[in-house]
């Protein structure tokens with residue numbers, strides 16, 4: 001998988017549905033953005049994880065969402081292989 005680095009702070013970019021660097025907030029250029037297809041996969045996975053969390057913590061008050069909830073380190077290569 002191709003490494004993606006932020007042009008501004010040079011840190012590794014995690015795959016996310018946000019077209020910004022999670023470290024410095026730099027707006028990513030076209031060539032570093034993820035395709036809509038990959039974003040959909042990530043979004044679906046986030047939703048599933050969110051529902052799972054809600055099931056587990058049904059009695060508890062929902063936690064304030066953290067910005068890091070949107071930056072799961074998704075292995076997209078594996079996901080691509082599993083798409084029918």
Ligand SMILES: [Zn+2]
Pocket residue numbers: 006007008009010011021022023024025026
């Ligand atoms: Zn950055």
